[in-house]
Amino acid sequence: MKELPKVELHLHLEGAAPPELIRRMGQEKSINLTGVFAEDGTYKYTDFVHFLEVYEAATQVLKTPDDYARLTRAVLEESAEQGVVYCETFLSPDFCGGSDVGAWREYLHAMQEAADRAERDLGITLRGIVTCIRHFGPEKAKASALCAAETAGDWLVGFGIAGDENKGRPGDFAYSFDMAREAGLRLTAHAGEWGGPQSVREALRDLKVERIGHGVRAIEDLALVDELAENGVVLEVCPGSNVTLGVYSKWSAHPIERLRERGVKVTVSTDDPPFFHTTMSREYEALNRTFGWDEEIFDQIARTSLDAAFCDEATKTRIAKRLETS
Template sequence: MRHPDDRPPLDDEALDRIARLPKAELHTHFEGAAPPEFIRDLAKKRSVDLSGIFRRDGSYDYRDFVHFLSVYEVATSVLKTPEDFGRLCTAFLEKSAENGVVYSETFLSPDFCGGGDVSAWREYLHAIREAAKAAERDMGVTLRGIVTCIRHFGPDQAKRTARCAAETADDWLTGFGMGGDENKGKQGDFAYAFDMAREAGLRLTTHAGEWRGPSEVRDALALGVERLGHGVRASEDPALVEELAERGTTLEVCPGSNVFLGVYDTLSKHPIDALRDKGVNVTVSTDDPPFFHTTMRREYVNLARTFHWDEAVFTDLNRTAMAAAFCDDATREKILKKLEPAA
């Protein structure tokens, strides 16, 4: 394993080239990608006072992870109609396109889109998909959806969410996973929901190993997932790291999010570089970009500066992302062509 100090640092020109690279992103929360100005405008339209969740500079304001979840839910409470979610999709993908993202997967929750009712969920999903179709045509960014149950809403609600996912699974809605508070309940409590999604042909991921340690990652693997949201705390168990590499499990790593929330003090202490050197499939994503004051361009530049990763590393990361992407092979091949370096 080469230490970053053994690799040559990159100059400003190299960092600029890296920032401008086309990118694939696997881990974004749809509502969590809502620009604060979008939420403020919607709140004003609805005469809802959300001043308590914003800082003076207009950005989202929260103290810690649990408070972040509370602010997240308050912010998303002004999203009421399918049209709201369609407009949000456009705003989200505009930001993605500005940062060179050509392929994105996003976590969608029927809990926020119709309260778990399948008929209502279909209406919200239709509005999102229509906006995504227009964005692919006009902005060149391809989106796919992953339904997520919310862990702190409990296993019974997760079953209703999985039913929504199973009844709308197709070549656009391609995955199922779980987000929310990792410190509530156990992964195995949600096995029924994951089994329902698997039987519907959906591919599986779950958040694990962000706040809890290696045992949480092992519990997640027992659900039969092929990807892990975050997964970085696995780095504390060398045997588990080796197992992840052997399994080919892909980690949806969100370095900026992990540092912003205090999982790691600084990016230099983040294990993404060490995990990659150990043969684990790692990818780079933004999680909830406006909440964590990040973008894909910023993630790339910060990683390049910290670990001295060159363009070849990021090209490899994008290939890894597309190998693990929950899309059909024709879409995969189309996106890979966009991600290849210019000859």
Template structure:
């Protein structure tokens, strides 16, 4: 079975960041908004570095203004994921963008997203769950408001809290209140770290926020004592190799640390992060990893099981996903 045909589990995908450029352009045209400056001559997203990427991301998101916009977006994103063989996905959703952290508006947006997810599950067989994600560079106070939105809607669909955005802004401990709030509501916890900030950011996220997964986390490789700790504690890394390469974190696939982290016993998974921005898909990630590290079907099956076991969904959903991975007939 080729990587293309393997059933996949994705744990690190941003809803707005997965919006196809054509979808955003079409929505902008409907609303008579001019955001042409964020696209290149081929119609893709154009950015120079990570910080410019954040600005382009937020400009693209500006056209998403209503619950129905998010319903349509969710369907478009899940169609793309299903086409790559993804059978289960956890998607980062930000109340900052979905209703401006106003709880009633958030509930309206979330209902539309859930409606689209249910439609995609019926029609495409892909299962989606949501992880509420405050934006780090918006600051701890706004993160508290987002965390309250998460706590008030925790349940079968909203299963976790994360933290995205610019790692250089604030420390993980500055967001401890938000993570405590989410934990008390029964939500599971992850946090972006170890991408643009060094291995200490991974250690701080685990120590100060009590997360069980780390978004990216690849720079842990610079501190082998930390690598051993991650392996020993079973902390799962949501690794997005294509994203790291597109943003210049590593010079090539063979230089990416995912294989060494895996060899050293760290639980690694594969995701696409913001796939149209980085010209990737889950199939492309699998293909490039197979080429770079000679990974065979067995390795990818192991990574998919690791991702399923690390998923934040309820036990019954997890058992079903694991069964579909075993059958390979998803």
């Protein structure tokens, strides 16, 4: 599965940090990371809310633009090893300079430089999507949206929202999404993971997004599923994440195949891979084992993902050639 060329649309940069990198950076800065790691060195958490707390605790060690450059390089090395040729990653100005536009520019520049070097060295292309953090509230989201709007361009291509779906409603963040849209950014939103199918409806209606992060609980409302298929809404599905966090009890209970069979455009991503003990290759292996997906279906998934990517057409054309020749 590693040899198949892959396109990943739903990856949180901090959440993809190799545990050994976070531990090493913590030691360098003498930062206490008690409670972040299990005895075997992996990240330790008990449920989704605790996962968010551990995630944010781990980001304590990421204090400078250079730290984020190191993080970007490490994440891209891992992704390239799994056959990923194009990736979009979620970036949060809240963690990068406290949503100050000037500081954010420095962090963004460092990440982009690291990504450019990785593209030259490893052949993987990265683009950024700013995400506001839902449980930080609408006012902080506006600051993140301003950072996104001020730095929108060929590399920073989208805006979205992540965090605890149980905090607030999508409409609370409409101002931020309007600001990002006016700056020319493409839009996505986490929904339908914990909030049920109604959260997907609200994200589409109130935020006017074209992609939904997760979105899998739309399966509980078949009329909504048919609407997603008819309107071409793309779901950034992260099956391993859903199973590990308990949204579904096992792989065979996951609805990705049912959604695909009803005509919904589904893609495959890892979300926060080291937290969920997964990689893109492991996702593919589990989909093959559970639903019988073969190389033809995985090729369709990669092409659907590239079609849904927020990058410009020139980049898509270049990546499409890699899908054809790999």
